[in-house]
Amino acid sequence: MTDPESPDAEVIARAGEILRRGGLVAFPTETVYGLGGDALSPDASRKIYAAKGRPSDNPLIVHIADMDALWPIAAEVPEAAKRLAAAYWPGPLTMVFPKTSLVPPETSGGLPTVAVRMPSHPVAAALIRAAGGYIAAPSANASGRPSPTRAEHVREDMDGRINMILDGGPVEIGLESTIVDFTEPVPMILRPGFINLRMLREILGEVRTDPGILSANAGSVRPKAPGMRYRHYAPKAPLLIVEGTANAVTAEINRRAGEDISRGLAVGIIAAAETAGTYRNGLVREIGSRQTEEEIARHLFDVLRGFDEAGVDRIYSEAFDTPKLGMAIMNRLLRAAGHQVVKL
Numbered sequence: 001m002t003d004p005e006s007p008d009a010e011v012i013a014r015a016g017e018i019l020r021r022g023g024l025v026a027f028p029t030e031t032v033y034g035l036g037g038d039a040l041s042p043d044a045s046r047k048i049y050a051a052k053g054r055p056s057d058n059p060l061i062v063h064i065a066d067m068d069a070l071w072p073i074a075a076e077v078p079e080a081a082k083r084l085a086a087a088y089w090p091g092p093l094t095m096v097f098p099k100t101s102l103v104p105p106e107t108s109g110g111l112p113t114v115a116v117r118m119p120s121h122p123v124a125a126a127l128i129r130a131a132g133g134y135i136a137a138p139s140a141n142a143s144g145r146p147s148p149t150r151a152e153h154v155r156e157d158m159d160g161r162i163n164m165i166l167d168g169g170p171v172e173i174g175l176e177s178t179i180v181d182f183t184e185p186v187p188m189i190l191r192p193g194f195i196n197l198r199m200l201r202e203i204l205g206e207v208r209t210d211p212g213i214l215s216a217n218a219g220s221v222r223p224k225a226p227g228m229r230y231r232h233y234a235p236k237a238p239l240l241i242v243e244g245t246a247n248a249v250t251a252e253i254n255r256r257a258g259e260d261i262s263r264g265l266a267v268g269i270i271a272a273a274e275t276a277g278t279y280r281n282g283l284v285r286e287i288g289s290r291q292t293e294e295e296i297a298r299h300l301f302d303v304l305r306g307f308d309e310a311g312v313d314r315i316y317s318e319a320f321d322t323p324k325l326g327m328a329i330m331n332r333l334l335r336a337a338g339h340q341v342v343k344l
Helices: 009-020 042-052 079-088 122-131 151-158 197-204 246-262 293-310 326-336
Strands: 025-028 033-038 061-063 093-098 113-117 178-181 188-191 239-243 267-272 283-288 314-318 341-343
Touching: 009 025, 009 033, 009 122, 025 122, 025 151, 033 042, 033 122, 033 151, 079 093, 079 197, 151 293, 239 246, 239 326, 246 267, 246 314, 267 293, 283 293, 293 326
Parallel strands: 061 113, 093 178, 239 314, 239 341, 267 283, 267 314
Antiparallel strands: 025 033, 093 113, 178 188
């Protein structure tokens, strides 16, 4: 394991050399674990898509460690984006710009844009510098699966497919970065995350949200950013979200779970700390208190993967429309469920 606060210089140098030679390295960030390759190498980007089983028109995020690295890859950086970078870089924020020819189409998913992020995790920052300044890194999971928040999640999906895994322990946030598109006349959120709409508007003023964030419409055929496709983050078992008042949701999930169990099915239930004790049937996983949204976000993917390990046949989840991170949490949960929702 690599010390997440003071990474071993020798280990980082070895990982950086693997990336410079065209290999793949998984590494921790403050959001989730990333699967890194040389962002300026078409071959490395192709290897990332192959390792993940990811469609090649789904763009990769280019990770940088310094602002000086932005100018060679972004053809145009608006003043508004510079203000946002000053406020939230390094951190869980990705911005989309018109790209320069330095970024190969294999990295940008064939689009004329590039998504760029500057992570705050010390291991990620050190690795980016050791690798030459540019790492293309989607989440280090098999395409469509819940994103990895621990190194063991990476091993489950990537063992034997990549050259190295840097284990930095569990991540801090647990949801991928907020993505803001600056190629639109008004900045647009393509993927919600820890940096929420209110925080963005404090810096930028007017900000729009992609209509596909919380709807079954996946948006454009060729997405500008990761996580915009219809089904994503999915566990192996079918997932159904139940929305309504606490009492109504508890009663409906208890009824459905009881019927499933009577037919011999194993059932998993995702519940907040406030209501977890009210479920009578199934394998109940307490995801966190509604008063501490960060806890819910940090545990979501871990809980989904836990149900895979338990071998459940069906999963039911409460909805989590919380004030700060509710849009980000529900975006991931709805994608994981394929937008299967019961509204009471």
